[in-house]
Amino acid sequence: MTDQVVDTGGVQVSAHASGENQFLGRTRELKELRADIERAGLDTISGRKAPRARVLLIAGRPGSGRTALAEELVRQVADRYADGVLRARLSEPDGTPVPVERAARELLGALDRPIPPGAAEDDLTAALRKALAGRRALLLLHDAAEAEQVDALLPDAPECLVVAVSGGPLTGISDVRPCTLGGLDTKSGVELLSRQAGSVRITVDPRAAEGLVEVCQGQPAALVLAGGWLAARPKAAVADLAKQLRAEGEEGTALSRVFRLVYASLSTPAARMLRLLSLAPGILVDPHTASALAGSSVDSARTTLDALAAHGLLHAVDSPLPQYEVPACLHPYLKTLTETQDRPAELQLARARMLERCVRLLQSCRAITETDTPETRQKLLGMPQALRFPNPRAAADWLNIRRPALLASARAAVADGELDTVARRLMSQLVKALVAHVGTQAAADDLYAVHGLVLDVAERRNLPREKAAALLNLGDVDARTGRTQAALVRYRAALDAGRQANDPYATGRAMESVGGAHLELGDYDRAADWFGRALAQRLARDERADAARLYGRIGAAHTFAGRYGEALRHWRAAVAGHRKNGDLAAHARALSELARVQEYAGRPEESLRTCREAVEWARRAEDPRLHAALYMRLADTLDHLGDPAAAQLHRGAARRMLGEEPEEADAQVPGPEQDAFEPENDRNACEIRSTSAED
Incomplete structure (x- = not known):
């Protein structure tokens, strides 16, 4: 059985296909x-x-x-x-x-x-x-x-x-x-009424049904609403409804007249919820959105949504999660009703509740992936049952289905301009949930859009720290997608914002990123200069791990420029820094790059000794992929020294270690040409700073 759409205009009714064509006229x-x-x-x-x-x-x-x-x-x-x-x-x-x-x-x-x-x-x-x-x-x-x-x-x-x-x-x-398109023919209009209201009343009074189709001008959406009104009142006659609609006069369209009649018949809570659904961004709403807008429970909201769908005022969507479509043809009427029957402060409060509900659902969506810590488990237990996900798979499915609506909520919150605090929290949690369930690379397109919204809010509210973070994140994506010049502009702007905020983290990362952009553009002198500025800041703050890494980036810039003496000096400093920090894997990689530069500089014997030392440190690091890759590097060096037999032995050892082809093993140790333009790490590349500590 598959769901099929009946011809009802913007108001759609889902009908199970049973062999006959459900389309009318x-x-x-x-x-x-x-x-x-x-x-x-x-x-x-x-x-x-x-x-x-x-x-x-x-x-x-x-x-x-x-x-x-x-x-x-x-x-x-x-x-x-x-x-x-x-x-x-x-x-x-x-x-x-x-x-x-x-x-x-x-x-x-x-x-x-x-x-x-x-x-x-x-x-x-x-x-x-x-x-x-x-x-x-x-x-x-x-x-x-x-x-x-x-x-x-x-x-x-x-x-x-x-x-x-x-x-x-x-x-x-x-x-x-x-x-x-005009209206439906009379026969099709009567059939649509029959499907909505039941065939008995239509069969016993076909003239009245034809008159009702005429009053509705054959408009499918109007007929669906009329049929829903009749279905909710089993004792009402078709002729009575047609008479009431004629009494409305000729003011407005047929759809507007039927809508006014159906809306007036709703209970006060249902009418209020229907009006507030016009505030929901995107096409689809779910019970959580409706309950937040109306300030009711989720179960109560779903019951009301089902009742509205039975009236033809909503369309229940075939989805793994309960979702409903607000017909576009009714949106202007709902918007007019909110403007005339609800105070602006009440509407703003409803929007804020809706966004806050999104924030809490996203918190729960991310937290279910981090239940290995007691703090996270306790936080999950403190959430209401309606906001919890049973397992990570359910959270990921919810995020995938509701992703368009969540992005639309973020866009609407930023466009509103009056809800920037909750909008910032929403965007922060959306980024974290996407990274947790989708991954930084797979969600890069959505993350780019969210960081652009963060930048809009930061500029509007004069938040230099958040502005710097957004510019860095956007610059990183521009860099990874080949828009290096655009990335350089963003990194320089991030540096200015970081200095304005007196944020050493942002300024340090911006200076390093500016250097990386210049390196990618082939301006090795400027790259080395900017890396040097970032290094000076790291040393002044005694950030030794970052300093050791920056020594390596300066060495890579000098290597590209062919200044092997300077490159060797900085790679040795990187080796010493990683050794003091106790980072065995980084120490081994730095030794590998030092060996590469020694070979470029025409010192093959030194390169061989350094490469063997790198292999030994990789063994101590207990990193088999790095260990195997360095065996491949050592084999290449032996080939250059004219010892193919020893080189073949080391390649064989690498293959046995990984069970992979040598080319794959060799790819595990990036040279300076591979490593020169990477963001600091994935966490930094998607981070939104200056958010509430509780998030």
Whole structure:
């Protein structure tokens, strides 16, 4: 059994497929749309090959059934497109256009293509066109607000088809004929009422049912609400509802008149919850969001949401977690109601409660991965049962399903401007949860977006310490994705912010990162100079481990520049520093790099002795991968000295140690050319500083 969408406009009803087609009406429109797919375009008529995908446009007012018609068309023709169906929504529920870059990221993610964090819109749309080149895919673009959105996402692949849903014609896209929707035919409208309200009352009074369809002007969303109202009142006659709607007069649309009637019939708590759902960011809401907005329990919120869904005011979504869709066609009415019936202070409090609930859920989501400490276990036990996750897998699934809504909450909180304190806590916990469950690299795109929001708040609130942290994090992602010049600009700005905040951590890391950027750009003198400035600060603060590492980075810069004397001096200082700190593995790696430079400098015998010493320290460190990799380094040195037999013995030892090919073992010890431009560590690369200690 699979869920299928019934033609109810923006208000959708899920019906189990049982062999019969659950879609109602629109036979003529479907026929025209399918014919339009086969129609020769202007390019074909003129003898030119179509350069881009064919675009079909389904236009209609919210609630007219445009989305359901698009989904039915896709269902009927999907088997023609071997590479599948891709979906993206181009407007928020309140009508705000979705940025093209966000839609392109969603489509690339659906194609399982890598998404460069922080990439510009043009790069993302180019990557999307490249991913779709030569494919036969169908793109369904919901709620297109303007032609530019659709045009930017069009594949350069004539074999692809794009179905766009919009409120009106999208002027600017050539060779597109809109299929404009009106109301359902009377027969289909009566059938929809019958499915919603039950067949008995419709069968005994078919004239009244036809009159109700006429009053609702055949609008699917209005008919769903009318059917829900009747379903909740088994003793009410269809004629009575039609009479009440006629008494409303001609003010507003048919949907607005039915909505007013249904809304007036709700209990006060249900009506309040429905209004407040318009404050929820994103398309979907869950019981936690509703309970936080309304200030009720989670169980009570779910009961109310189910009741609202039964009235046709919400759509229960088929999901592993209970989720509900607020119909876009009702959003303007709900927003007007909140503005007229709720005080601004109450609305702000509801938003704050919702964000705080997100913070606590994210805390629980992250804490379930850290239950090896008594403190964390105690913290989990102190949380309400409704906020706890039974195991890490359940927490990861929740995070994956609710990720779009959580990101939308962060964007909305920052845009609000009045809730920056809770917004900062939300972003901090979101970063930590993503790193814990997804990983820094896999979540890099989302982390980049969150750090950009942190930067917005830090600049608005004049928080130099958080500004420095956000700039460093953004710079690290820019650096890893090849935007070195952009990274350098961010690192310099982070240095200024760190100095303003008198934050030695930020200034030290910024100076080192500036040096790394110059090293990547091939400016070895500036790189060595900036590493030297960072080293001076570390030495002044007696941060010995960092100082030893920086000696190595200076040595790497001099190695690239061919100044082997200076490189040897700094690598020896790095070796001495790691030895004093008792870091055996770092000591072995530094010795390995010292041996490399000695070989470059024409001292093969010294290099051999140093390399053997590095192998011995790796053995003491009890790091088999490092030990094997240094055996490979030693084998290379022996090859250069003309002793291939000994070299082969050491390679064999490395292979036996790891059971891997020698190339894999050799890759475990990065040389200066590999190691020169890495962030300090993954924790620093995703950290948001200046947050509450309790987080």
